[in-house]
Amino acid sequence: MAVITIDKVSRWFGNVVAVNDVSMSIGPGVTGLLGPNGAGKSTLIHLMSGFLAPSAGTVTLDGAPIWRNQQVYRQIGLVPERESMYDYLTGWEFVLANAELHRLADPAAAARRALELVEMTYAQERRTGTYSKGMKQRVKMASALVHDPAVLLLDEPFNGMDPRQRLQLMELLRRFGAEGRTVLFSSHILEEVEQLARHIEVVVAGRHAASGDFRRIRRLMTNRPHRYLVRSSDDRRLAAALIADASTAGIELDWTERALRVQAIDFEGFTTLLPRVAQQAGIRLLTVSPADESLESVFSYLVSS
Amino acid sequence: MNLTVVRLTVRGLLGRRRGVLLLVVPLLLLLIAAVAGGSHGDKHELAVRLLGTLGLGTLVPILCLVVGTGVIATEIDDGSIVYLLAKPLPRWQIVTSKLAVAVLTCWLFAALPVLLAGLIVYGGGGGLALGYFTGTLVASAVYSALFLLLGTVTRNAVVVGLAYALVWESLIGNFVSGARTLSVQQWGLSVGRAVAAPGEITAHLALGAAVPLLLVVALASVLGAAHRLAGLTLAGEE
Numbered sequence A: 001m002a003v004i005t006i007d008k009v010s011r012w013f014g015n016v017v018a019v020n021d022v023s024m025s026i027g028p029g030v031t032g033l034l035g036p037n038g039a040g041k042s043t044l045i046h047l048m049s050g051f052l053a054p055s056a057g058t059v060t061l062d063g064a065p066i067w068r069n070q071q072v073y074r075q076i077g078l079v080p081e082r083e084s085m086y087d088y089l090t091g092w093e094f095v096l097a098n099a100e101l102h103r104l105a106d107p108a109a110a111a112r113r114a115l116e117l118v119e120m121t122y123a124q125e126r127r128t129g130t131y132s133k134g135m136k137q138r139v140k141m142a143s144a145l146v147h148d149p150a151v152l153l154l155d156e157p158f159n160g161m162d163p164r165q166r167l168q169l170m171e172l173l174r175r176f177g178a179e180g181r182t183v184l185f186s187s188h189i190l191e192e193v194e195q196l197a198r199h200i201e202v203v204v205a206g207r208h209a210a211s212g213d214f215r216r217i218r219r220l221m222t223n224r225p226h227r228y229l230v231r232s233s234d235d236r237r238l239a240a241a242l243i244a245d246a247s248t249a250g251i252e253l254d255w256t257e258r259a260l261r262v263q264a265i266d267f268e269g270f271t272t273l274l275p276r277v278a279q280q281a282g283i284r285l286l287t288v289s290p291a292d293e294s295l296e297s298v299f300s301y302l303v304s305s
Numbered sequence B: 001m002n003l004t005v006v007r008l009t010v011r012g013l014l015g016r017r018r019g020v021l022l023l024v025v026p027l028l029l030l031l032i033a034a035v036a037g038g039s040h041g042d043k044h045e046l047a048v049r050l051l052g053t054l055g056l057g058t059l060v061p062i063l064c065l066v067v068g069t070g071v072i073a074t075e076i077d078d079g080s081i082v083y084l085l086a087k088p089l090p091r092w093q094i095v096t097s098k099l100a101v102a103v104l105t106c107w108l109f110a111a112l113p114v115l116l117a118g119l120i121v122y123g124g125g126g127g128l129a130l131g132y133f134t135g136t137l138v139a140s141a142v143y144s145a146l147f148l149l150l151g152t153v154t155r156n157a158v159v160v161g162l163a164y165a166l167v168w169e170s171l172i173g174n175f176v177s178g179a180r181t182l183s184v185q186q187w188g189l190s191v192g193r194a195v196a197a198p199g200e201i202t203a204h205l206a207l208g209a210a211v212p213l214l215l216v217v218a219l220a221s222v223l224g225a226a227h228r229l230a231g232l233t234l235a236g237e238e
């Protein structure tokens, strides 16, 4: 069993904090790393694949540190996001070279098996420079699989794939997961992650925002109370009118801010409720602003995209 | 040494447009040798200018810069080095394999043409051609190691390398004698002087100083490059 453990890890670049005090553990099966662009997904994958040192905390594979430890590559296969891959080699030469670099007993057999797995044998004699995005992705995949690794890390593997290639890759990853391998892939598209991942880790702005199976993540995203700061011409009367409706979970009168802090259960319901209630009661709304905006907008973005 | 790394490096180096670029240096040296060799001036003076100033002093470091950075900096820049590094291979093996390719390429495209050009303009007399050849062999090996290291340290390896070879060694080295002590070119000349007959080749450094410096710089470059590779980080997609 191969488990990657990220323990209180932060990574900063100058004064940009890319990953902020994240702890998670990735075990066998398919895990999706979900988050919008710039959330820190690639940074996490680089940390897990030994291509970035944590600024704080530790990243380990079955207890062994990953940074500056080449032996972990016996167990890890990495499919990087970037496309460049010795484009003067043919697909066959590229995968074979990877097998040789692992010093496998029979590199040719391993390369053949890997190319068959990703169904790229038909184009293996062509230079990789002439491949489409999806084909490159699959050959990169073959190069990562050639040594039969227990852990597979993939950074945005579905980018640039057509629907058929996408399904094919999902099928393949699902199979690896079922075989007991530890498979982690990143994506900024919820639907993609939902379809494939048994387990989902959500990162937002460098922080570990949520964790669980897709039902739990969906529920968290759509049903979590949304918080708003509301100012009006008569806060008390507005509060009384709002609390009567089922989409309001809680209201607090904030005297220092001279505003209402409202928790809504149902995002859509609340946005239609508020103006209607105010109008009926003859109250003027002065400010309506979502609190903890970053997380809010991210979740609605993930849900709607 | 790892033969797969060697193979990948050779194909990357010679397979692209750079392969053609490598031919410029030998063609230039041989062409000038053929044209000037027929003239009636001072043959010794001509040979020193052609092999020393133009060859070892200018073309050799430039070629080694192209080759030394070409065997590794290109892969680091485009990110394909990941495929070498995500393997349980000792980093020094990657470095020595790439260095072997760089050194042999420089010998073939820089040292050998220096020997041929020397034979054309001066013949075998006084061991002058052989001396410059030996000096170039030694210097181009160290240049390769140094520029390979540079390729793992900075993204501006070519600019820094050019500044070192042309500004430090050639320009400052001509005026400030201290700069000559730290000059691969002078170390090569020192070895060349020892090979040629007395008085044929002028060098500013004793052999006893040049040889240890050559060895230390070459070894330190390999170790430094291996250390850099072991800690290489992948930049995020900008």
Ligand SMILES: Nc1ncnc2c1ncn2[C@@H]1O[C@H](COP(=O)(O)OP(=O)(O)O)[C@@H](O)[C@H]1O
Residues within 6 Å of the ligand: A013, A016, A017, A018, A035, A036, A037, A038, A039, A040, A041, A042, A043, A044, B234, B235, B236, B237
């Ligand atoms: N090498 C780097 N130097 C400076 N900032 C970086 C670097 N790599 C990543 N970042 C920053 O870290 C944050 C997270 O980036 P990244 O991990 O690439 O996000 P994702 O893969 O989720 O899109 C971004 O704000 C990005 O600009």
Ligand SMILES: [Mg+2]
Residues within 6 Å of the ligand: A041, A042, A043, A081, A155, A156, B237
């Ligand atoms: Mg990314």
